[in-house]
Amino acid sequence: MTIGCEVCVIGGGVVGATLAASLCERNVETVLLEAGTVAGQGASALSGGLVRCYDPDPMIMALASHALNVQCNAHFGEVFSSAILRTGMLYRAAPTQVAQVEYALSKYNCAEYTMRSLSAGEVDEMSLCVAHRNDRVNLYEPNAGIGDVRMAARLMANIVMHQGMLLEHAKVEAIDMEKEDKCRIHTAQATFSCRVVVIAAGAWSHHLCSQEMEVRTIPLARLYGADLPHIPVIDAPALAYAIPTGRDVVQVGCQPRTHASRITELSAPNQEHEEDALRRLRDITGACSETRVLDVLAGYDSYSRDGRPILGFTSNSSPCYIASGLSGIGFKLAPALADIASDEISRFLKCKRKPTRHFWHELSPERQEGSSTLSKLIRVDR
Ligand SMILES: Cc1cc2nc3c(=O)[nH]c(=O)nc-3n(C[C@H](O)[C@H](O)[C@H](O)COP(=O)(O)OP(=O)(O)OC[C@H]3O[C@@H](n4cnc5c(N)ncnc54)[C@H](O)[C@@H]3O)c2cc1C
Structure with missing residues (x-):
């Protein structure tokens, strides 16, 4: 069985679920595929959930500040914020x-x-x-606080369930990159034909893409x-x-x-x-x-090597977008990454051109030495 959609997000941790919710709110036809249950395994299952702005790295601080803004200005951000207790x-x-x-x-x-x-x-x-x-x-x-990471991820998955498609217990077994804007995602249940695949599989991401993590x-x-x-x-x-x-x-x-x-x-x-x-x-x-x-x-x-998230299309000719390498701070950054990624992906879907980055270029996968072009077919180890 083949199911068509615009974007497939692989990984229902807090990052993938938030990104998928943000895409849904931009009216992008989105499927979220999770091998287990949303935030039930991986980093999100055991996260500490601290949300704050300060970081010695100015790029991380800019992202954390953007995440706080998104929590006030986007609907999914407000919902995300409801899982955070503002303790200071x-x-x-x-x-x-x-x-x-x-x-x-x-x-x-x-x-x-x-x-x-x-x-x-x-x-x-x-x-x-x-x-x-x-x-x-x-x-x-x-205004810093402690988040219930599982709750935040489930709230995000709930948005996807109502405005897109959420499939738990659906492990991606292979990704077939057909063209610059076409790929097929294979699970035991079905094949998904989409224009962009987002790899947000946390610590499993580097089995799905050739990024150094x-x-x-x-x-x-x-x-x-x-x-x-x-x-x-x-x-x-x-x-x-x-x-x-x-x-x-x-x-x-x-x-x-x-x-x-x-x-x-x-x-x-x-x-x-x-x-x-x-x-x-x-x-x-x-x-x-x-x-x-x-x-x-x-x-x-x-x-990642430099402790900054890896976010963006792997290359100009690839339908693959990565949101990984969260380096122990992915919960507080998730709303920012979701906002940036959904903006770039929805613009690509409209005008078929990969975005030119200015401010967030330091997050691009290309910055990573040794990042290579993806092979056409990727099989996930069993
Ligand atoms: C102990 C601890 C404390 C932390 N404290 C903080 C903190 O205080 N503040 C903060 O901001 N961050 C903190 N973090 C970091 C934060 O929790 C992570 O960065 C974040 O949860 C990463 O989310 P993720 O969605 O990228 O990955 P994950 O949560 O690991 O999710 C990846 C998902 O992908 C799924 N998956 C993998 N392979 C496949 C496949 N082939 N097909 C389908 N699905 C697949 C997995 O099942 C998993 O659910 C902490 C982390 C830990 C472990």
Whole structure:
């Protein structure tokens, strides 16, 4: 059976689902294909869900700011935003980062999204259960928050279900690139004939396209105890973050991290991660109160070489568009990536010309050394 559509999106993680929802809202005939259930596996299943603007990389900060704008100005963005609890967050930078923090304040602090620096004394007054530190530059974002990533992805998939087509338990087995604007996507259930295929398959993406990406672990420990921070805190010099997820429980990112070309080659978390999580939480709180590790989740994500997402058509003569390499920050960027991608794809469908990029050119797949043209037929390993 062959089903025709304009765009097929492969991967129902938060990125693919948001991108497909954005395409539907631009009246593009869209099919979303997910091997399992939406956000049920992959990075989105275990994500921490922190949403904020500041990043030491100005390109990521521009994308994060765009994502916040999309949440106010597009319908799918507003729906996405409803899965986020605005708790505020504290970012603690090293004094060497003062120029980047000042740049962020001068460029992104506005009435709609305030950001302000805090002295060590002001942080103490907020009673956040974080250590008193004079050797940190403190940045406070009152509208930052914690998202329910699964809920956001499901809300996006719901839009696709009503305005396009959503197929869960539909693993893509092969992609046949026929022409610059024609390809066939094969699943066990049907073949989809479309003009553009979007590869948003997270850590599986590099099996579907020839982009240079690797899979990295993001071990996330859940800790139970008293006197824990009640808003998210990132301590950059200590490489530590804590995200409260309810009464007396925080998630803490821990080390060591490993990388591989396949998910199956990644090593599982162990005792070392538990000890490391306790140490990092102490770096944040400065306290020695009784805290216990509940577990360490074996999260992972796809990483690009430079830590920036890979977004765009793989070449001028290819119907293949990539949205991957989210490098551990894909949730907060998903609305921005969806907006940029759906704008470019819908314009291509109308005028048959690949977009010329100005501002977002640093996200293009071509920037990646060693990215090569796709072969005509790609088969997914079973
Ligand atoms: C522990 C942890 C903490 C994190 N914390 C944050 C945070 O605080 N803030 C933030 O912004 N980001 C965070 N991230 C990163 C963020 O969660 C990811 O970048 C994001 O979820 C990536 O989404 P995705 O859709 O690209 O990939 P995924 O969620 O991995 O989705 C890919 C989907 O593609 C499907 N798929 C694969 N192959 C096929 C196929 N052949 N056919 C059909 N479907 C296929 C898979 O089943 C999967 O559902 C964190 C991630 C982890 C793991």
